[in-house]
Structures are given as structure tokens and as C-alpha cells.
Amino acid sequence: MRQHVRFLRQYLTSPSSVGAVWPSSQSLARALCEPYACADRPSAILEVGAGTGAVTRYLGRILRPTDQLDVCELAPAFLRVLEEEVLSDASFDRARNESRVRLIPGRVQDLPGAGRYDFVISGLPLTAFSPEDVDEVIGTVRRLIRPGGVFSYFEYVGLRRLSRWIRLGDRRRRMRRVSSRLDDMIRAHQFRRRVVLANIPPAYARHLCFDKRR
Template identity: 35%
Template sequence: MNGWTTSHDRVLAQRYAEGWMFLIETARDLRPAGTSASSGNALARALTEPVRAAAPHPLSVLEAGVGTGGVTRSLISQLPRGSRLDVVEADPRFATQLHRLIATHPAPAGGPRPVTVYQTCIEDLDTDDRYDVIVSGLPLTEFTPVQVERIMARSMELLHPGGTLTYSTHVGMRRLRALTASRSEARRCAAVSEIMAAYQRSYATGRTTVWASLPPANVWRLQRPCILSDDQQQTRDGAGR
């Protein structure tokens, strides 16, 4: 059959073309690309699944690395009545946009949700509060191993026992970069992957591949246990050094 049968088909074709262009440009230019691709509705839905799973119970939720606010919009719409949302964003430009987004976003059914914005890094967040769900949009593969250790240790510390951390990684991005990366960049990526693998072995409760995201993404769910095992304590101790 010639041509596209529906406007939906045309939209899908455009999105997949944009995804392939992202991969091609990343291979050409190895500057940090962690936030270059839009989260998209499918990815936002996967990242926020623990919020829906806990409904209708009130939740304390933290979002880190919000970028342009795509996941934030999803969270505001999904939070159960009586919940609160804290948002951490280090980039002042994104933080300013975030304040505008919160001020103009339509209130969900049941009235407005309390939202607080902190312009800082999650590892530097000075609070004694603990959270039921943390949604991370941070491009962890772009940071140094030391930064990743600090981010992950603080994220797990900020969770209530039994709380869930979600984050995403691009499918196949490590292999793609390995084709053109310098030796130092390859060592950095390998070290970060080892750190993340250790947390996944100790805390992961599930992984979902979102093929509708461009590029495709794996969404990981990590849970802080009520009592740490010896292996989990060693992972936390190692990240704190």
C-alpha cells in the first residue's frame, strides 16, 4: 500500500526517524547526551509506575534531574490526594522553567498537590525527609564514577525502608560509544557501569524496556530493603567512600 494510512502512522514514522538521528549524532559527537532525547510519554509512564502502584495512598515523592519537566507533569497529574512532591534540579535555567511549569500546570482532580523545588544536586540535598518513591532523570552514564557513587548512595539513603528508586538508561548506548570512545572515556564508562551493576545486583526488583522511547530505554526499579544484607551494606559502604 502506498503512503501512510493514518496520521498516527505518520507520527510514529517521524518519531522513529528522530530516534535514529539521535543515535547517529551521538556516535559522531561524544559530548554528554544524557538529556538530549525527550523523555516521552511512554518513558515517563514507566518511570512513574511505582506512584500508580501505590495509589490511592498518600506518598512522599522526590524527582531528581527534571530537565524540561516532562516527567514532572506526569507526576503532578498522578499523585494521590495528600501526597507531596519535592523536585531537585541543579541547572538554574531548568529550575526557573520548572517554577513556571508548576505555577501554570492544571490542578488535578482533588485539588493542588504540594510541590517544592530545590535548586541543588540530589547528593547535596540537605534534608532529613525520607521518600516513598524517587524518580531520577539524571544522565548517570555521563558522570564520573565518584559522582555516581555519591548520587546512588544518597538516593538510597533518602528512601524510606521499602521505598523505590526508578531511573533509565539508553539501550545499546554503551556499545555505541565503545566504538568511538577514547581510552579514558571507555575506562570511565566501564567504571560507572560496574557501580550501577553492583546496585542492581543488590537492590533491583525489576527492569522494563521501553521500546516506544526514542532511543529505547531500560527503566530500572531499585528498592531499599527494610534490613540491609551484608552484600547491600558493603555496596553502601563502598559508595560512601
């Protein structure tokens, strides 16, 4: 319950950067990690927007001895939780001792390099971002991911459609532009979608590949 209170407090402080009032459930974490869990090769994983670590904790349980995990988070309050409570868990002992897990403070857009990761798993609230920020984040993911790699993210069921109707003025126009960008990306690159009812609120876990290797 403590992490739920922290999550709510962070949302009230910065709703546009958190985008949710409740942490992801273990069911959603499992759905987001499904492509990685099924992989049969050494893998590098990047988690962005880790929050209070629901997905990170699940990754700690399934991380293989051959694999590398980078966790990127911007909010200082969440960084403290990740460092002191999540990555300090015994499930990460071996990976930490072998320098196979890193906590990276800052924006994903500022990560250097290209083609570094086989899996990018995002908890970023894309529907709360500006269209320009969505373009920048997706462009960064495409730069960082290897050919044949998988980008996984979630969005709440029905949120975009509802927001287009109940919001007014600039907020409605922003949501329509963001929704158009996401719809184009989904049509072109999504290869799997899971509906996760055991989450508050229910969510889609979407899995995309930006080339033709899947």
C-alpha cells in the same frame, strides 16, 4: 516542540550534566512512575534531574491528595521552565495551594535529612557522570529513601555497551567503571525493568529497592 529546542540547547551548553539530546517521552514517564502509580498509601516523592518536566507533568496528572512532591533540578534554564510552565499548570493547583509540591534548586547530593521519601524518580544522566559522582548520587538516594522505598531511573538501551567499544582512553575507562557500578547495583537491587521503545532513543526504566521489603 519549544521544550525540545530548549532541551537540545541545554545539552549543547552542558552535555555532561544533561546527557540527552531529547526530552523523555510520555511512555517513559509512565514507566518510571509505575511503582508510585500502584501505591496504596500516602507517599512522598522526590524527582531529581527533572529537565523540562516530562515526568513532572505526568506526576501532576496522577498525584494524589495525600501525597507530597519535591522536584530537584540544577540547571537554571530548566528551573525556569519547571516554575513558569510545568508547576504552574492547573494539574498542580491543589497541590500548590496545599504546599504539597516544591521546586528545589540545586544538586540532589545537597538535600538534607534521611528517610524522607517513598519514591525517588531520577532523570539524571548517570552514564555521563564520573564514577565518583555516581557513587555520591546513589549514596544520597539511599540516604533519602525510606525502608521499602523505590528508586526509579532510566538509561538508554545499549548505550553503555556501545560506549565501552567506541570510546577511547580515559573516556572508555570511565564508562567501564561507571558501568561496573551500575551493574552491581542492578544485580543486587533491581526488582523490575521495563523496555520503552516509544522514546528517542529507546530506554530501560529500572526500579530498585535497597532493602528486602519487596
